[in-house]
Amino acid sequence: MKTVDAKDKDLRDVSREVKTSLDGQAVTIKNSIQLHGLAAGLKKGEVVVKGDAGDYLGVLNDGATIIGTANVGNYIADNMTAGTVVVTGNAGFGAAQYCYGGTVIVRGDAGDFTATMNKGATIIVCGDVGDDVGTYMLKGDLIVVGNAGENFANCLIRGNVFIGGQWKSLGHNTRVEPLTEEDKARLRACFDTYEIDADPATLKKIVAASEKPFYH
Amino acid sequence: MAVIGAFCVSVNKEICINARMPGKCATCAEVCPHDVYGLDGFSGEVNVHNFNACVGCRICAEFCPTNAIRINPAEPEYLTRYPWTFAAIEEVHYKAQTGEYLLRGFGTHGQTPNFDMITVVPSQIASPAPLDKYREECDMSLTIGEDTCEKPITLRLPFVWPAMSFGALSREAKMALAIGAAMSGIATNTGEGGLVPEEAWLARGYSDKEMTHKKWEPGGYLVIQWSTGRWGVSADYLNAGDAVEVKIGQGAKPGMGGHLLGAKVTEEVARVRGIPVGSDALSPCRYYDVQSLEDMKHMVAFLRDVTNYQVPILFKLGPSRPYADVAACIEAGADAISLDGMVGGTGCSPDIVTQGVGIPTIACLPPAVQALKDHGVHRKVKLIALGGIRNGLEAFKAMAMGADAVGFGSAAQVAMGCRVCYACQKGNCPYGITSQRPEMRARLDPAEAGKRLANFIHACAEELKIVTMLSGHKSIREVSTEDLRAMDLNTAALTGLKLCGYERPLPFWEEALHPGAGNGNGHKSP
Numbered sequence: 001m002k003t004v005d006a007k008d009k010d011l012r013d014v015s016r017e018v019k020t021s022l023d024g025q026a027v028t029i030k031n032s033i034q035l036h037g038l039a040a041g042l043k044k045g046e047v048v049v050k051g052d053a054g055d056y057l058g059v060l061n062d063g064a065t066i067i068g069t070a071n072v073g074n075y076i077a078d079n080m081t082a083g084t085v086v087v088t089g090n091a092g093f094g095a096a097q098y099c100y101g102g103t104v105i106v107r108g109d110a111g112d113f114t115a116t117m118n119k120g121a122t123i124i125v126c127g128d129v130g131d132d133v134g135t136y137m138l139k140g141d142l143i144v145v146g147n148a149g150e151n152f153a154n155c156l157i158r159g160n161v162f163i164g165g166q167w168k169s170l171g172h173n174t175r176v177e178p179l180t181e182e183d184k185a186r187l188r189a190c191f192d193t194y195e196i197d198a199d200p201a202t203l204k205k206i207v208a209a210s211e212k213p214f215y216h
Numbered sequence: 217m218a219v220i221g222a223f224c225v226s227v228n229k230e231i232c233i234n235a236r237m238p239g240k241c242a243t244c245a246e247v248c249p250h251d252v253y254g255l256d257g258f259s260g261e262v263n264v265h266n267f268n269a270c271v272g273c274r275i276c277a278e279f280c281p282t283n284a285i286r287i288n289p290a291e292p293e294y295l296t297r298y299p300w301t302f303a304a305i306e307e308v309h310y311k312a313q314t315g316e317y318l319l320r321g322f323g324t325h326g327q328t329p330n331f332d333m334i335t336v337v338p339s340q341i342a343s344p345a346p347l348d349k350y351r352e353e354c355d356m357s358l359t360i361g362e363d364t365c366e367k368p369i370t371l372r373l374p375f376v377w378p379a380m381s382f383g384a385l386s387r388e389a390k391m392a393l394a395i396g397a398a399m400s401g402i403a404t405n406t407g408e409g410g411l412v413p414e415e416a417w418l419a420r421g422y423s424d425k426e427m428t429h430k431k432w433e434p435g436g437y438l439v440i441q442w443s444t445g446r447w448g449v450s451a452d453y454l455n456a457g458d459a460v461e462v463k464i465g466q467g468a469k470p471g472m473g474g475h476l477l478g479a480k481v482t483e484e485v486a487r488v489r490g491i492p493v494g495s496d497a498l499s500p501c502r503y504y505d506v507q508s509l510e511d512m513k514h515m516v517a518f519l520r521d522v523t524n525y526q527v528p529i530l531f532k533l534g535p536s537r538p539y540a541d542v543a544a545c546i547e548a549g550a551d552a553i554s555l556d557g558m559v560g561g562t563g564c565s566p567d568i569v570t571q572g573v574g575i576p577t578i579a580c581l582p583p584a585v586q587a588l589k590d591h592g593v594h595r596k597v598k599l600i601a602l603g604g605i606r607n608g609l610e611a612f613k614a615m616a617m618g619a620d621a622v623g624f625g626s627a628a629q630v631a632m633g634c635r636v637c638y639a640c641q642k643g644n645c646p647y648g649i650t651s652q653r654p655e656m657r658a659r660l661d662p663a664e665a666g667k668r669l670a671n672f673i674h675a676c677a678e679e680l681k682i683v684t685m686l687s688g689h690k691s692i693r694e695v696s697t698e699d700l701r702a703m704d705l706n707t708a709a710l711t712g713l714k715l716c717g718y719e720r721p722l723p724f725w726e727e728a729l730h731p732g733a734g735n736g737n738g739h740k741s742p
Contacts, residue, residue: 037518041451081450096445
């Protein structure tokens with residue numbers, strides 16, 4: 001595995017090294033917390049970020065597997081279209097916003113406005129999440145194993161939101177529905193795939209009360 | 217219902233086909249976007265059953281096969297009945313009946329401060345002498361991003377089509393804009409609705425996806441918009457164009473995001489935007505993934521990285537606090553800034569926002585230019601003026617006030633055939649420009665509309681050339697506020713231009729314009 005040391009380098013230099021090295025092998029990046037927008041727009045390969053990472057890690061990811069071995073900054077996997085992003089620690093504000101596809105797994109907690117405007121990705125947070133998580137979601141799945149803050153799933157338009165713990169308050173246009181057997185099977189498969197220790201049967205499902213909540 | 221004003225609709229029954237042969241023609245009822253005409257399904261008769269709803273667009277008159285319809289303003293209500301004009305009364309009735317606020321398309325109507333009260337100062341015996349438009353050259357090209365990216369863009373003319381999204385516009389209209397841009401050597405813009413595949417090659421002048429057959433010379437450019445809704449956005453999308461534009465706001469509804477109602481989210485629009493069919497596509501009013509100017513700098517950095525440092529990064533601003541907003545864009549790393557005045561257009565917006573929010577274009581330019589000057593980047597970071605600019609003369613005035621280029625948004629729609637009915641949001645545009653209905657779209661031939669757009673640009677370029685050269689300049693980059701005069705006190709106060717006759721800026725501007733005496737318009741230097 002090729003290792004890129006980001007110390008004292010700018011984003012352009014590190015990005016060039018990563019893209020050059022990705023051809024056929026995984027790349028490890030270390031000392032990169034000062035860089036924001038690392039591993040942006042990659043279509044293939046595996047990038048492992050050792051230690052804490054900055055903001056916008058894996059932005060516009062389009063097929064690569066990106067692994068943060070510790071905590072990550074704000075806006076991880078922003079606008080992802082394909083691929084997988086895994087965070088071993090916690091994620092900051094706005095994790096996995098604007099995603100169209102792929103899978104994001106945060107094994108720790110995630111901040112406010114996580115999964116905002118999700119348009120098709122599967123976003124899993126194993127710990128707790130902050131306020132306004134899942135705002136304006138249009139498609140895809142959001143799975144929170146822990147607890148949520150205020151305005152959970154606010155202004156939900158379409159898509160499925162699952163939560164294992166409690167929420168402080170539910171957002172506008174939301175409705176709690178019982179889990180179907182299909183939901184349980186899907187959640188079980190997801191938990192097995194990503195080795196998440198949770199019982200699907202204990203989760204609650206939230207859907208949009210109306211698909212057209214804003215205008216006549 | 218009437219939201220614009222009252223108009224008298226009169227139909228000459230002697231030549232109206234329907235009046236003579238009910239059922240044989242109902243064209244007016246079919247094309248009217250506001251249901252002014254009622255068609256009796258039993259008798260086939262068409263009657264003016266809701267003339268109060270007429271907004272004076274005259275689409276019915278244009279489509280009428282026998283030229284039987286006349287539309288005239290009903291009365292000068294703003295003189296006789298203000299504030300309770302007919303439109304105001306109808307608006308209250310509508311809200312009382314429905315509990316809904318008004319939505320409409322296109323842009324601001326009525327009087328706002330504009331370029332009309334600015335005049336151009338021609339050259340005479342004093343230097344510089346005027347130049348001969350028929351014999352001498354005038355350089356009107358403009359390059360964006362020459363020092364910041366690998367592939368700067370050089371517009372042949374200082375014009376752009378501003379961002380107008382697929383969804384708000386039909387696919388055919390987007391294609392026409394791309395063809396018009398290619399024929400004129402200017403840039404078109406995806407808008408925030410994702411990329412219509414054809415735009416990518418049509419804008420460059422090619423008729424085929426592989427870009428082997430160059431059909432339209434000299435070829436233009438495609439600007440890819442990155443917005444708060446992020447519709448249809450991917451790494452491939454960003455790399456499909458010649459520049460990336462970060463949308464912060466727009467003139468018609470600054471402080472709000474885009475609105476595309478579910479009625480216009482057809483299967484094709486949904487596919488391009490990456491959302492379910494029929495779902496309302498509401499862009500947030502701000503970026504959820506930006507909380508500070510530092511974040512915005514990081515965003516620009518990763519956009520440059522994803523596009524491999526090849527293309528310029530533009531910003532688009534609505535009319536808010538031009539000095540501070542332009543300064544922020546400069547700090548964030550913009551190569552160019554599109555600044556949209558309040559008269560700028562939209563596919564859909566709350567009526568009150570389009571009508572009553574924002575700053576007129578002529579008042580946006582002086583503080584924006586001052587911000588560029590204070591940062592030492594005027595004419596380096598390019599300023600593109602948008603918002604109600606309709607011809608080459610207004611383009612000249614904007615550029616003499618400090619802009620490097622202008623955009624024609626609403627004018628482009630009119631050039632394609634639009635009659636300004638203010639109902640773009642309904643999706644029933646009879647010209648196929650803002651409709652997603654196949655039968656409407658079929659009326660708009662992209663190649664023909666593209667030619668009309670190119671003709672319009674050609675005419676505006678000639679106008680711009682005339683005025684530039686009669687002012688004594690051989691390049692559009694030489695023009696300045698010295699080439700302009702304000703014709704009334706209001707315009708002089710808003711713009712800082714010299715007042716006709718007085719031959720100086722108004723006193724408070726004179727103080728602000730002198731070095732060391734502040735920087736104009738009450739804004740502090742950063």
